[in-house]
Amino acid sequence: MQRNAQDELHWQAIAQRYDLEPGPINLENGYFGRMSRAVLKQYQDNVAFINRSNSIHVRQCYEQGENVEIRNQLAHLLDADPEAIALTRCASDALQSLIRNYNRLQPGDQVLISDLEYDTVKGAMRWLARHRGVEVIEIAHEHPASFDSLVQTYRNAFMSYPRLKLLALTYVTHRTGLVMPVEAIANAAREHGVDVILDGAHALGQIEFNLAQLGIAFAGFNLHKWIGAPLTLGFIYIDPQRLADIDPDMGEFHYPATDVRARTPYSTPNFPALMTLPLVFEEHRLLGGSEAKGARLNYLRDLWVREVRQLPGIEVLTPDDPRLYCAITSFKFTGQVDQQVMADRLLKEYNLFTTTRSGAAFGSCIRVTPGFLTSAADIHVLIKAITELATF
Template sequence: MPIHEFPPSHAARVRPLWDLDPTIVYLNHGSFGACPLPIREAQDRLRAQMEREAVRFFLRELEPLAAAAREALGAFVGAGPDDIAFVPNATAGVNTVLRSLDLRPGDELVTTDHEYNACKNALDAAAARAGARVVVARVPFPIDSPDHVVTAVLDCVGPRTRLVLVDHVTSQTGLVLPVERLVPELARRGVDTLVDGAHAPGMVPLDLRALGAAYYTGNCHKWMCAPKGAAFLHVRPDKQLDVRPLSISHGANSTRTDVSRFRLEFDWTGTHDPTPYLVLPEAIRFLSSLLPGGIAALAAHNRGTVLAARERLCEALDVPPPTPDAMIGSLASVPLPDGTGEPPPPPFSFDPLQEALFTRHSIEVPVTPFPPPRGRLLRISAQIYNDAEEYARLVDALRAEGVS
């Protein structure tokens, strides 16, 4: 008898709110999100306002609109609005912090072997520029306790450690890491933490003031369902003087004294389309309206769905759940039989099984190398528009491909 039952489905009711391809079983919300129609319509209205009179929009209307978006986002993630800078994505947030650090030869930057490839590349580039060193903590997968994460990271911290970059929710393995334990432990050792929260906003509860990390960056286009291009960087007030945007613009020599230097530099980095983050208040309202109990109920529904779906997949593949339930949010990864030993496919290319599931079964679900070159994971997402039947179709497709 299954331990986890699928929660009541709302898919038929809510799917019309998303303009998803009806011919595709979309089990990959985690990669790029999916923006619902009401939020896109709100963005379209703002874009029309911007194009109707661009000078008025950028020089008279943008500042109060951005302030309202920061207020809404700050309340949602437990942060002061003046401590939030909008960035296009979490990768840009990570790069912003790394470019702002005054690294010296011999300094050490610590991360885990679950870190997102783009951000690991940024870490390597920052270290190479300064003659610093990247130290990689080996976190086991499968894993049976978050204690292994804490031990693995802290064992890599030494007297030359300047920063620890750690995922809040890992991309390949779908683990919710114990950042609320790591951040204070690292602070006691005099080490700052940069939390890569690409998947966290809208999936797990956030209180950035209580967390106390020096830096936290998160995407809003994934589990908050905002348009692509909406993300944030939260910088603790005592660190803000040293953090500068990737593009230096007019704020660098502004004489204004009514806002902080941090805000002056990040609020204007050149002409761009700000509407993805300006509609965050609408995105929060929309997600809050989907279920009684608001976004907390939505996150719980998605987690219940992914736990039940993971259980069915593990049964079909005859593998035990690779992680405890407590380390799962709205993503879950399940080990697949070993690959051929060939090098893993490069970024933005597909494992043959992923391509077969898409082309022969119309199922969009990622198959990722972990650990490369032979290990492979099937990662499922759960959003409210998914239902049990779609995961059953995935199990049937895996059997048809000779996997289970």
């Protein structure tokens, strides 16, 4: 897979399967992914078909078996029990449902978040403080981070706060792309009786993992980032042996309490998008799955990080330990307080589209995220831009 990761002709051929709007070089592929031309066509055809057939197809076919088959295929992709999965609009919806319906908290218990969690997750955990009478413990990770320091930070928290019962943990942090050592942290949490709710929004599609091996019972994922599904699709994962620890969502009654689908709001979903998922999963497998995708994205990331990490005036915020990074990596111009100024210059002077992120203990940064249509030539433009701007 590593050889294919560096094969520009191979990835150029893959890029031909996608439509690309003329404009800046997109190095902000972390927001959401592109559908291939084939997936887009099927989605558009599905929209037209459902619009024509209306509830007839949905009632007679989708609800009578198509939905079950789609769920089974997703479970196969994840190497999980289909009974552990319910489709949602996105990872945020799944995570909010897990947090608000987790029923093992008592007033006076503590819950844990870090500076690198997604803001929606932070907000949901703080909601627990207002509505359940729990205390929110907020920690900041040591920077620069290492595998051992990340695990030790959580071990220290577990020992310092004996009333901790629940931890929100992000697999791939959206600010810097730092990949958390989930298995080691989950093992430490279990030793102290702390449950983990995993934010896997950026992990699925670029990292190979097994939730049972990681020791994760509760998680939320996106399907519209690195898998290539239409907006907006995601899913919730609950280990069937732990289902009783998550209440049905706001008394949801359309499914029995023994069904994971009762843990999400019942509503009319985007049927045309859901009906594209078998093709999305097939294309993901044909590309080589998360192993091949992750290898390519990591290769592109390494190309630019290797060249700019030692430049004066540049700080790359994501470690080079291969266990701790993926496609996303962030950096900052150390001589500039406002990183947005430099992101604007990257766009105006070099035609490079990036995004800024703030909220971490180390301050604001510029996030760079290559995608499957990114070429090595695009990355060399980024290297040139950072090198030249670093001299100012």
